Structures are given as structure tokens and as C-alpha cells.
Amino acid sequence: MVPRQAGPLAAVSSAEQVTEAWLANRRLSEHTRSAYRRDVASWLAWCAGRELEPLRASFLDVNAYAREIESSGLSAASVARKLSGLSSWYTFLAKLGAVPANPVAGADRPPVDRDHSATVGLSPEEVDALLAAADRDGARSRALLTVLADLGLRVSELIGLDVDDVGFERGHRSVRFVGKGGRARRRVLTSSAGVALDGYLGGRAEGPLFMTSTGNRLDRHAVFRLVRRLAREAGIESWERLSPHSLRHAFATAARSYGVPLEDVQDAMGHADPRTTRRYDRDRHNLDRDPAYTIAAARARREGGEAGAYPRTPGGSRTG
Template sequence: MTNPSAITHLFKASMTEEEIAAAAFLARYTGDTRTMYLADLRILFDWCAVNGINPLQASRVHLEFFARYLEEERGNGAAAVHRRLSTLKGFYRIALADDRITKDPTVFLRMPKVQYDEARTLGLSRIELGRLVATARASSPTNGALVTLMGLLGLRVSEACNVQIEDFAHEVRGHQVLRLVGKGGKPATIPLPVPVLRALRECAGDRTSGPLILRKNGTPMDRRAAYTRIKSLAKAAGLPAGVHPHTLRHASITAALDAGAPLRDAQIFARHSDPRITTRYDRGRQNLDRHAAHLVSAFISGAA
């Protein structure tokens, strides 16, 4: 059985039924999302091939064993297993809708519980983010623009890497703006405050078109290169280990809330489709400040 790793142009000649099913599912997505889902399907298809199972004939029991394979042999944590199984839920849901299977094997599939400690995901403080921005701008215009896009505008790393110089050559109602297509193919128009616009223009220099963020060899910045660059800059700024591109986006959303932006405005800034996602940032940033431990300590200390 072939696996879907060769499906880069989706439908083509000599595809098996399961490859067509995979292509039909992947066609719903673009960019990094499609790449991630393709990797998840490849793991399933490879496992099925080793065990002599047609993915379109897999039962819930097969997928339960596949989940144990992810945990025990691949060493995936609960969050990774949950995400991969969620991909399979989407795949089989579309296969059922397309009449490629008669029953969805994921309906009663056990999903691992993923626990989040919101107090541990506060990201960078205002001082730390400011120090990182200053370090990046002092090192080079390219680094300054990269960190500014993620840390001050809240862009995802793929969005920052894909910014073209032409994308911020627009003015809307007196505001210089950046136009982009974000996650899920959603267009966005973002106003550019003066410090942000200055950083972008310094990075562009004399260029008037093409990718804004370039690597030292002149090729466009990609996710992997951006990850390495951010880690290096964070170390130079004296920040704790573990800073990565999404840390900057997280910090920018938290900063919007800390600066007093209403939750609705913060949701628009973050471009979250569900306000509950933004609420998590709001709840997490003040968990330690509001924690009842402060009240209990003060209450009991008065009687001690």
C-alpha cells in the first residue's frame, strides 16, 4: 500500500482509493496546516502498511492500537497524540461524507486528556519583550523586522516569513496598513504604528517588491530559519531558555490585554475565531495575581 506522502499536487493518475481519500481531505487546507495533516496521515498510512490494514477499512479497535503505538513506540505525549487523532477524526469524517467508508471508526475513539497549566504559559513580560525587540533591532534591520512582526503585531511565524514588501504599501482611512492572508486563508488588514512601519521600511531598504524577511544568503526566511534566529536573539537578550516564535505572538496578545485592550479588541488583534481562545490568555495572565492563596494566607495570618 502506498502512503500519501507523494500527494503534493493532490489528484493525479494511478492513485489508490485511500490516496484519493487523503487528497480529498488535504485539499480543504493550505500551507503549514496541510503539511502538518499530511505528516499525520503519513504516520497512519505507514503503520497500516506494516500491519496489513487498509486505512479505509480500519476499525475503532485498529485506531485504539494506533494510539498506543503513538504513545508507546513513537513516544508522543498526550498533546501530540490528541492532535494526531484529531487529524484522523477529520480525515474519516470527510471520507464518510464522500461515501468512501460506511462508518466513521473515530466516533468512540478514546482521546487522551490534555492538561494545561495556564500560569506556566504566560510568555514574556513587557520588560522581556521590550528587551528582545531592542536586541533584535540593534543586531540588524532583518532581525528587527522579524521580531517586530511577531512581537508587536502578533503575527504567526509563517505569516511573518511570508510578508511581501508590497503588502504594507497600502493606506486605508489615513492608516498605513499591512495586508495578509492568515491561518485558514482568512484575509486581514492590520494598521502599522510608526515604530512598526519604521522597522519594516528599514528592513526593505531600497527594495520595492519581493519577500521582506531574507536570510543572509538572500533567500526568503522560512519557519525553521526563523525559529533558529529567535532562539539566538533570545539568548543574546538574556531571556530564559525555551523562547520560540510563538512565544512572541503569545506575549503580544498578553501585552494587548495588560495594556487595557477590551477582550473583543484583543480578539480582533489576535485574529482568533473564538473569543474563548483569547479569554484563555486573559485568564492565564492574572491567575497568580488573583489566586486564593493570597487571601487564605492573609486571613489565617491574622489569627496566627
């Protein structure tokens, strides 16, 4: 418990205890927990440098902090994310009665373009080249990259998989995992991913799905390094800026371009808000997908156009 006074956060140990209690109260991945710990620690260090008691901070203090870290080179999205975590921390303290109100709630957060993601995406041809490089690299690389490309998983979901998470369900080969927010999820395992996994596992029936040579679970940093190394070997120009998330974006873009309904892509990716899924669709502004072509094709059919003769989009594909 946090007493109803300013004292407890004056000591670092007490602040750490409050932060751990806050994190324990939420369903978060370990990666997100680590990021939130850093965000709170950064704020507390800033307050300490100004002899400011965090429990007495106002929205003006939060504004000053935000402008300072923004001037250090952080993007608006990164600053907004840090303030979001800090706001959750203060909301927790307010519920405990340690602060009268959340000072971040009234702060001036930087504007963020919610319709754009800074993650570098990949074209279908670049995904193919990356998979070919993974195939040359070895069975584990091929299996790992195929699962990422075919299912569009988050890297935290991928590295959290165990061998016994892979099974069969209602005629489908499937994989079960814990998604964002601690939600239990399941996805179909494609035949290509299944074949690649079988080749990699070689009959192994337990333990982490993806392991290091020493038998430990593969971590997110190793996956990041693998994606960039293979992208460089594949001759992808943007290899230095790629991440496992690039394959997640490529999955969403490809699914939508092949006509998969937005709600199905949203469910597959585990997004609570369809607007998030739309941000992942890098091809959503492609004029080939303008619904005007579909409307025109339907009118042409009503007006007695030749059966099967539909207008073509500028890209050459038939509509209808």
C-alpha cells in the same frame, strides 16, 4: 474519486492521492498541510505494520494507535492533534462513500487541558531585551522581531507577507495578509514596526517582505532559529524553548494586562473562539485583575469616598 471499496488505499500512491484530494478541499497553510500529511502517513504505516486495511479500521484500532504513540513520549495535546487531523481525513472518505463511518469519532481521545498552552511566554521586560538584541543584530532582525512583537502574528502569516502588502488605509499604516483558514485579514502597522521596516527595506518596493541574503523568501525555520539565538544573546533563561509563537503569547498577555477588551484581542489575533484567546493570556489569573477590586471601588464611590481616591490592588495600581 475513491471507489466504494477497500482496495484504493492498499497502494501507497492511491493513499497519497486521497490525502492530496482531502487537503485540496480545505483552506490550510502549507505548514498545516505538511503536518496533516505526516499524520496520515504515520497512521497508514501503523496499519501496514499490522496488515490492517485502513478503510476497515474501527475505533478500537484507533484507540490502540493512540495509546502506542502516546507511550512513545508524545504529549496528550500532540496525540489529540494527530487524531483530529486523522478524523478529518476519515470524514472526507465517508463523504466520498469509501467508508461507512469515521472510526476516529468513537475513539478515546486523550484529555487535553484547553485552559493551558505549552508555549513558553515572555514577560514585557524579556520582549524588550529580545528587541534590543535584534537591534544589535541588524535591520532585518529588528524589523522582523518588531512586527512579531507589536502585531502578534503567526509565523506563517509573517513569512507570507510581500512588500506590497504594506500600505495605508483610512489614515493608518496597515498590513494585509492571509490568516488561518485562508481568511483575508488586515492589521495596523505600529509606528515602531513601520520605522523598522523602512530601515530594513531601504526603498525596496517588491518581492517577499522578509528575504534571505540570496533573495529567497525567509522560511519558518529561519525565524525559529533567529528568535532562539537572539533570546540567548539577550540572556533569557528559557531561550532553548522559545519560538516565534512566544511573542504571540506575549502580545495577548500584554494587551489584556493593559486593559484591551477580550473581543478586541480576539479579533486582532484572528481567533474564532474567545476561549482560545484566553489561553494566550498568561496573566489572566493575576489577582491584581480580580473584578472584586472594581466592584469595591464603585461601592466606595457610591458611599461618598473622596473623589479620585480608589482602593489599591496588592500590586499597587489604582482601580476604577
